[in-house]
Amino acid sequence: MSTQVVTGLFTNVASTPFFIPLHxxxxxxxxxxxxxxxxxxxxxxxxxxxxxxxxxFWCDYMNQGVAQIIQNGxxxxxLAPMQNGVAAINGFTVYNAALGNSAAPVAIASFTPGxxxxxxxxxxxxxxxxxxxxVYGLTSAPQFGGLTMTVTAIGGGGTTFTTLxxxxxxxxxxxxxxxxxxxxxxxxxxxxxQNRVIAKITNANPMVVTTLVQQNYYAGDVVTFDISSAFGxxxxxxxxxxxxxxxxxxxxxxxxxxxxxxxxxDSTNFGVFATNSGSGSNPTHWPLAASYPFSFPFMVxxxxxxxxxxxxxxxLPSPLPYGNQDVxxxxxxxxxxxxxxxxxxxxxxxASTGGLIGSTVDVWEYRVITxxxxxxxxxxxxxx
Amino acid sequence: MDQQAGDxxxxxxxxNLLTAPVPLGNGVVDPPAQQLTALDIDARIDWYGTYLILQxxxxxxxxxxxxxxxxxxxxxxxxxxxDQLARSMMEGxxxxxxxxxxxxxxxxxxxxxxxxxxxxxxxxxANAQFIQDMIEGENKFGTAPVRTAFFGLGHxxxxxxxxxxxxxxxxxxxxxxxxxLQAEWGAIRNIRFxxxxxxxxxxxxxxxxxxxxxxxxxxxxxxxxxxLDGYSAQFIYAPPxxxxxxxxxxQTAGWKMAQVFNITNTSWIVNLRCxxxxxx
Numbered sequence: 001m002s003t004q005v006v007t008g009l010f011t012n013v014a015s016t017p018f019f020i021p022l023h024x025x026x027x028x029x030x031x032x033x034x035x036x037x038x039x040x041x042x043x044x045x046x047x048x049x050x051x052x053x054x055x056x057f058w059c060d061y062m063n064q065g066v067a068q069i070i071q072n073g074x075x076x077x078x079l080a081p082m083q084n085g086v087a088a089i090n091g092f093t094v095y096n097a098a099l100g101n102s103a104a105p106v107a108i109a110s111f112t113p114g115x116x117x118x119x120x121x122x123x124x125x126x127x128x129x130x131x132x133x134x135v136y137g138l139t140s141a142p143q144f145g146g147l148t149m150t151v152t153a154i155g156g157g158g159t160t161f162t163t164l165x166x167x168x169x170x171x172x173x174x175x176x177x178x179x180x181x182x183x184x185x186x187x188x189x190x191x192x193x194q195n196r197v198i199a200k201i202t203n204a205n206p207m208v209v210t211t212l213v214q215q216n217y218y219a220g221d222v223v224t225f226d227i228s229s230a231f232g233x234x235x236x237x238x239x240x241x242x243x244x245x246x247x248x249x250x251x252x253x254x255x256x257x258x259x260x261x262x263x264x265x266d267s268t269n270f271g272v273f274a275t276n277s278g279s280g281s282n283p284t285h286w287p288l289a290a291s292y293p294f295s296f297p298f299m300v301x302x303x304x305x306x307x308x309x310x311x312x313x314x315x316l317p318s319p320l321p322y323g324n325q326d327v328x329x330x331x332x333x334x335x336x337x338x339x340x341x342x343x344x345x346x347x348x349x350x351a352s353t354g355g356l357i358g359s360t361v362d363v364w365e366y367r368v369i370t371x372x373x374x375x376x377x378x379x380x381x382x383x384x
Numbered sequence: 385m386d387q388q389a390g391d392x393x394x395x396x397x398x399x400n401l402l403t404a405p406v407p408l409g410n411g412v413v414d415p416p417a418q419q420l421t422a423l424d425i426d427a428r429i430d431w432y433g434t435y436l437i438l439q440x441x442x443x444x445x446x447x448x449x450x451x452x453x454x455x456x457x458x459x460x461x462x463x464x465x466x467d468q469l470a471r472s473m474m475e476g477x478x479x480x481x482x483x484x485x486x487x488x489x490x491x492x493x494x495x496x497x498x499x500x501x502x503x504x505x506x507x508x509x510a511n512a513q514f515i516q517d518m519i520e521g522e523n524k525f526g527t528a529p530v531r532t533a534f535f536g537l538g539h540x541x542x543x544x545x546x547x548x549x550x551x552x553x554x555x556x557x558x559x560x561x562x563x564x565l566q567a568e569w570g571a572i573r574n575i576r577f578x579x580x581x582x583x584x585x586x587x588x589x590x591x592x593x594x595x596x597x598x599x600x601x602x603x604x605x606x607x608x609x610x611x612l613d614g615y616s617a618q619f620i621y622a623p624p625x626x627x628x629x630x631x632x633x634x635q636t637a638g639w640k641m642a643q644v645f646n647i648t649n650t651s652w653i654v655n656l657r658c659x660x661x662x663x664x
Contacts, residue, residue, distance in 0.1 A: 098468070098472075102587070102588075105588075105593075134588070134589060136588065136589075136590065136591060136592060136593040137591075137592060137593045138591070142491065142591050142592075143491075144591075145491055145590065145591025145592060145593075146491060146492075146589055146590050146591045146596070148589075176593060178588060187476065188472075189472050189473075189475040189476030190469070190472040190473070190476070191472055191473045191476045191477060191645075192476075193476075193477070194476035194477065195476065195477065195478075195479065195480065222423055224479075224650050224651065226479035226480065226481065228481070228482075243400055244510065244650070244651040246399075246423065292491055292591070293482060293484045293490070293491035293492065293493055293591070294482065294484060294491070295480065295481045295482040295484065295492075296480070296482070298479060298480060300477070300479045300650045301477065301650075302423065302425075302650050303397075303423045303424050303425040303426065304423070304424045304426065305421060305422065305423045305424060328392060328426055330426060331392050331426035331427060331428045332426065332427040332428065332473065332477070332644060332645070332646040332647070333427070333428035333430065333644065334430045334469065334472075334473075334644065
């Protein structure tokens with residue numbers, strides 16, 4: 001029962017929000033950008049820079065997503081004037097993994113069908129690469145409704161975003177998009193590993209599966225499949241034998257925008273993805289609206305395993321962690337964490353493109369305070 | 385799992401071999417050998433806990449026994465935490481299938497009897513075992529037998545939709561209701577529904593933006609809870625002389641546990657997703 005102070009350093013990834021896991025209550029947080037203040041820390045050289053946020057403050061009486069900031073003015077020699085203000089977007093957001101972090105829905109004006117899908121919103125969407133979004137209410141393309149996807153690119157001055165959905169052949173539509181998370185944040189479902197909706201499956205040796213949401217699978221993991229008839233590929237289901245079809249991961253590319261899992265399966269002669277007997281069949285792409293409604297195709301984490309015939313899949317010689325090597329990567333575990341999200345944008349307090357973290361790799365110092373007593377009591381406490 | 389044995393419990397399941405229905409022939413040529421492979425199912429335990437600080441003045445001023453009430457609420461917190469952890473684990477790990485035979489035009493649709501049959505078919509084809517024995521029919525007016533069943537773990541908001549299903553048997557119409565659970569709402573096909581106000585819901589997750597309700601159908605031994613030996617759940621009370629030794633201003637009470645939920649076989653559990661036809 002005492003005031004607690006937590007301090008630390010972190011180095012951000014350029015233009016990427018940073019999550020600081022903190023289990024204590026956050027009364028206030030103070031953040032300093034040492035790099036943009038001219039301080040060299042380790043291998044990151046300091047560079048006093050004009051028009052960059054160098055200090056930020058948030059307390060529990062303030063709204064989520066904002067910050068009181070101090071931003072450098074124009075540098076003159078070895079000094080920069082400090083300008084006081086507010087970052088209205090991409091400031092601090094307290095995060096509770098059990099509650100998630102859904103944003104307000106934004107209207108979709110249209111999308112451009114293709115092997116990846118570019119979505120256009122009616123107004124600025126404030127999404128960032130790596131965000132997890134859900135689309136719904138797509139009146140002319142209901143087959144995409146309810147899909148959760150990772151944002152892989154942003155454009156159009158903040159009014160377009162791209163996902164790995166192969167919407168070739170679909171009819172564009174209005175609808176809504178809602179941000180429900182970010183690949184850097186613990187999921188609301190708390191536990192890892194999690195199911196992933198499949199974006200496409202190759203007919204090749206080895207088989208490559210692309211997922212709509214960044215997956216975090218690793219070599220040696222074993223998955224099963226949950227694929228409805230609308231998506232074809234009956235060889236991956238277990239509808240006859242009673243035994244699940246299991247596949248071992250040879251390699252995985254978990255990078256946002258790639259999101260592929262290569263499996264020790266020769267799928268050359270398997271059914272073609274999204275091929276079915278109905279008018280909604282759309283081979284190699286996502287099924288057409290005529291297939292609606294249907295269950296989405298899932299890759300389901302099962303456990304870890306080993307196989308001894310990796311040469312059949314072009315893996316020679318078998319390096320770790322392949323054949324007969326123990327891996328623990330699919331150990332079921334609760335990865336939830338409370339904490340605070342430091343937003344990213346252009347590193348200024350611009351009302352449309354701003355954010356605490358900018359496009360550079362900077363070293364930050366933070367100081368988080370949990371107060372034993374606060375006067376008046378924080379607005380977040382409800383009395384009944 | 386045992387103490388002092390790490391924080392990850394590994395269990396290994398050897399894979400079934402292919403059958404060998406073709407005769408060996410003249411017995412001169414050896415048939416090709418099969419490979420024995422295994423699947424490791426791992427789970428890492430985590431620690432959970434919360435506590436209350438009970439000020440001395442609160443104890444002195446209040447007429448009712450505050451500490452007794454605090455203990456009750458802590459016990460409820462512990463068990464509800466376990467429920468929430470199990471629910472969250474199944475949300476992320478149980479294979480989902482959408483209801484598609486309902487009539488509300490959404491994806492997933494509202495629940496239908498056919499969707500229930502499809503889910504049961506999926507589980508039975510994977511050799512999942514039922515949880516409950518059947519309830520035999522008896523010579524009582526208004527009652528019906530209940531099939532051997534999986535439990536369907538869902539949200540109480542589903543109750544009105546279930547009542548609308550043709551063939552749904554409310555618990556009041558079971559031929560024998562001697563072994564009912566308090567949360568049981570009724571049965572259809574081979575599913576008996578247990579409903580809870582903290583059942584799983586994904587807000588705005590359907591094609592039309594409606595809430596999606598997850599109904600978990602676990603077969604026998606499809607998931608489990610692993611706890612640490614001697615550490616499954618502890619009630620921890622610190623009297624004023626320990627919690628506040630200087631002036632004895634407050635005491636604390638809390639709970640702590642170490643455990644993890646895990647799906648042992650993803651083929652033996654299904655997440656049947658649906659929306660509502662009967663608006664709330």
